[in-house]
Amino acid sequence: MPAIGIDLGGTDIKGAVISDEGRILHQDLVSTQPESGADGVADRIVGLVGSLCDTHGVTLDSTSGVGVGVPGVTRKDGTVVIAPNLDWHHVPFRQMLQDRLTGSAVELDNDANVAALAEAKAGVGAGCDSLAFLTLGTGIGGGIVVDGRVHHGASYSAGEIGHMVVIPDGPLCGCGKSGCLEAISATKGMISHAEKLIDDGFVTSLKKEDLTPKSICDAAAEGDEIGEATVDHVARHIGIAVANLINILSPEVIAIGGGISAAGSLMLDPIAASAETNTLEGMFEHTRIELARLGNDAGSIGAAYLVMS
Ligand SMILES: [Zn+2]
Known part of the structure; x- marks a missing residue:
């Protein structure tokens, strides 16, 4: 039906x-x-x-x-x-x-x-029982599916993966706390990191006024030093969040979607590498980390x- x-x-x-x-x-x-x-x-x-x-x-x-x-x-x-x-x-x-x-x-x-x-029912996780989803864009949204159903938790607000603290006392987040993944790896955090590296005088083809997640990823794909360093910074912290998700939930699939994920393997590979480094031994290989498939x-x-x- x-x-x-x-x-x-x-x-x-x-x-x-x-x-x-x-x-x-x-x-x-x-x-x-x-x-x-x-x-x-x-x-x-x-x-x-x-x-x-x-x-x-x-x-x-x-x-x-x-x-x-x-x-x-x-x-x-x-x-x-x-x-x-x-x-x-x-x-x-x-x-x-x-x-x-x-x-x-x-x-x-x-x-x-x-x-x-x-994504759990009909996308990249079709047929799986458990999946965690992150959407990377102006913010970082998240959702967790366990036993084929959305996990809401005691507050009914579970799954706020974007507000996982990945740098204690780190950059201020829109939620009022500091060091949330969203403050580091969403659009604004990504641009501020590249701006800081430009201010520090690294050689780059990037101009401050043209910085977007896409221009940064495009520069990284061409081997630009600041582009690569910024993608690495963003991906490393997403990877820490992914490792924490694996250590706690051990989901079958972690699906990554949203605008920033359009960079594909340029973003996904360093996320997976960071996740593997930070996951407890014997757990990483049980979770597939993949790009979301269903888009809008x-x-x-x-x-x-x-x-x-
Ligand atoms: Zn936050």
Whole structure:
């Protein structure tokens, strides 16, 4: 039985009819218009669900229901505690959708958790029981799947891999703490590291005003000293986080996605090397460290799995 997966973002709402093997059967998108408030966004999701069902020639009753990935902190009862891009605080969003989609199963979860679920079910970890997922971009999102389900922990917020401390008293993170992986290996940390090396006078083709993760990775691929040193710095600390994940969880798969991961093996190989160095003997070889496969489709695919049994 197919399910509807909704990927709610700050700009667009992407929706898809997903087969029970995790394939996209039909997809569409509408603008989010967060200024219309949570009620407006709920109405737009319901409209999108209706048009997806119509176009695909199914009724909502003949699907497993509607799953939603939300860019924020969620709770078990479906409350969105905070979603900065939507300016939401304590919105009972699952219930708001349920009131509009009577008789249908409705579930929601954090977007990185949902992407982890997608990679575990239908992506690089298809068929595995346990997977940890990191998405590298302006921040570092994370999600953990154990026994085929998202692991939420006692706080319901487990899986914040980006806020694993990898340098005690290190750079300040957006969360207010110091030395989190996100402060070192996401876009801002990567650029500041390259800037510092430029200030220190290393020879480079990179210019401060043009620094992006892509320009740094491109320079590294051409053997630029600062490019290589920056990729090494970023990857080494991701590798420490990966080693900690392996030591604690020993997942079958660690999937790495997001913009910075577009550098492919240039980033993945030093991450794996650092992880191997920092993992307890006898554990590293039991985990596959691979690039995520589903890209931007992970949001809607994983959301659909929230309502598939
Ligand atoms: Zn942090």
